[in-house]
Amino acid sequence: MTPHSSSHSSSRSPATSIAVTALTYAWPDGTGVFDGLQVAFGPGRTGLIGVNGSGKSTLLKLIAGELSPADGSVRVSGEIGYLPQNVTLDTSLRVDDTLGIAGTRAALHAIEAGDVREEHFTTVGDDWDVEERAVAMLSQLGLGHVDLDRTLGEVSGGESVLLRLAALLLRRPDVLLLDEPTNNLDLHARQRLYAAVEGWSGVMVVVSHDRELLDRVDQIADLRGGEVVWYGGNFSAYEEALAAEQDAAERMVRVAESDLKKQKRELADAQVKLARRKRYGQKMQDTKREPKIVMGERKRAAQVSAGKHRIMHEEKLAEAKDRLDEAELAVRDDDEIRVDLPYTAVPPGRSVLTLRELHLAYGAHVEGEFELRGPERIALVGRNGAGKTTLLRTIAGELAAVEGEAVAHVPLRFLPQRLDVLDEELSVAENVARFAPDATNNRIRARLARFLFKGARADQRAATLSGGERFRAALAALMLAEPAPQLLMLDEPTNNLDMASVAQLTSALESYEGALVVASHDLPFLESIGVTRWLLLDGTLKDTTPEEVRTL
Missing domain, CATH: 1.20.5 (Single alpha-helices involved in coiled-coils or other helix-helix interfaces)
Structure with missing residues (x-):
């Protein structure tokens, strides 16, 4: 689809800097990514969004010349600066x-x-x-x-990403391509990157799931099903426009469903009338009230009329079905995770975790005694290298404390950044079974369906999952574990997740009734999951507020 948006087309310069024409590309295994893609990026900052696996990073690599298309062309006016997702x-x-x-x-x-x-x-x-x-x-x-x-x-690591960006900015390229630039950056580094993005005056295409960054762009390019649709304004404006679109699309589905029912009724009524007419004609013929030649002519005329009538109604029915299919296609299917986890509930005041004079490897420590009680939701924040991952791994028993102790009083599960809780060779259902060995296969599959692994999807090998699917599978394995985890710890859970997956994670955590500790630099996400206490790890562990976090 040629990109379009009446809301911002007047502000875009006619001098297109990136022109992608009839672009076709497939993965080495033959899976198609783009088939005849047409898109153009002009001056200004464009946020390129889409679900995991839609081809965002692939498109940037094709524009940067790191990949070659099977067909079509990519033309870029001027010099390109490209910051890949994984800077090594x-x-x-x-x-x-x-x-x-x-x-x-x-x-x-x-x-x-x-x-x-x-x-x-x-x-x-x-x-x-x-x-x-x-x-x-x-x-x-x-x-x-x-x-x-x-x-x-x-x-x-965060400083090395910023150094790579500094190298690009010093070159003063005409076109700047950024792929998930805030991944692994702490809040301080993110603020610096936001300022650099806001100060950019050339052409910029940024792939990101960071909504604070996407609220600093001029337009959104939504990549879905191998096509790009444009929306003027930043990500918040995009969400409003999309919500209005989806409301209209859902109304069209209801109208199309109503029309389809009407056409089915009319076809059924027509068939009843035709059957009556046929019976009446047969009766007339049996009683021979009219000459044979007249009856024969009447029968042929009736058959022609009946045929035309039937065809007309069938065509109307087919058209109604097409309209319904088209209306349903316009409604997005970014399903939400719906889970019922009553056994994760922790009573208010119940002691969940105690840290006493805890000294961690690499230097950070917890002074005195720290208590986590009841179903608290804790945001663990701090600069890169402050020791957040080390603290979580120590609580989980994966790392030994240098001094002091960390004692969990309830069953706990830890989801690391690497998602290495999954066995690559096993299916999704088999991975969950490892954590719940006493659960029946039917029970596992019924519960996996709520994590959007329905039917054959539960039999996919972990090694073949996309980033978003992999995260869902790892989350399912931990949340469906037996005994049910009453303390869940997540380390940078939104890294590399698209917007739909972040929404799915948020909805899953809404139904989790246990205590939660989340280490993250993603403030909008932390604020969306109902954090009740903010803790800053900066040498020592201390209480803070979201306002103080923003000024770090």
Whole structure:
């Protein structure tokens, strides 16, 4: 579908910077991703959204030239800067190397030291202020403390993502492609990235599930079923427009269903009338009240009329079915997880978890005694490297405490970022059975259906699941475990999840009645799950508020 949106077409420049024409691409196993895709991205910031597996990252790679289409073309005006989803950088590289300015810096320093060979001036060109620009860029991204001569092994994972972004911004590309740039960034780093996005004046296409980032774009491109539909404005405006669309689509379904019933009734009535007429004609023929030739002519005319009548009603019925199919296609099927987990309930005041003088590996600690009571919902926040994952793994018994103790008083389950609770070779149903060995196959399948694994979907091997399916399967395995978990701990659960999957997770957690501890940098998600207490891990564990978290 050619992208369209009357609401923002007037603001888009006629000078298209990215033109994707009749693009066809399939995975190596032959599964089709795009078939004749047409889309164009002009100046401004575009949020590219869609369910997991719709091809968002693939489209960015095709635009960046990292993948080649089977057919069609991608034309880009100007230079491209591309930040992939998983940034892997050589830890032995120096920061100036990562920024792409090591050669220019070396030439500048040589000239300053009195070496006036022509090659140094050629290397520098007009870029005499490259060092100042680099330092200013690092400072803008909150990396003012990172020296250009340091190696990447000395910076955190979040800082290395920002360094890669700094390298792109220093190059001043015409087109900037960002794939899930806030994944694994703490709140402080996210705020810096948001500011960089807001300050971008060229062409930007950003794939993200981070709604705070998507609320900073100019338009939304929704990739669904191999086609792109445009919506003017940011993600909040998109949600409003989509809700109105879906209301209208559901009304059309009701109208089409009503019309289909009417056409079925009219066809049935017509068939009854035709049957009566046929019986009457046969009766006339049997009593021979009219000459044979007249009766024969009347019979033929009646058959022709009946045939036309039947065809007309059947065509109307077929058209009504088509209209219903078309109306139903317009209604999105982003199913919600609906689970009933009464055995996870924790009475108010019941002691769930006690931490006493807990000293963690890598330095963080909990002073005195910390108590989690009843069905509290705790948001665990803090900078990258503060020790949130270490704390959760220590509570789960996966890591030994350096000192002190962590005691869970109820059954607990921990869902790590890596989702490695699943056995790749087993099916979804078999994975759940590992955690609930006494449950019957029928019971497991009935409960899995509520996690949207219905019928044959429950027999899919874990290794073949998409990101969103994998998360649902891991969540199902833990929430359906026996004994039922009365303390559930999640580590960055929304990383790599599309919007529909985040909504499914939120609905699943709404029906969970136990205590919940969630480590996350995704503030809108934390606020949506009814957090009752905010804890900041910054050397020690202390109470905080969402307002304070935003200023970290």
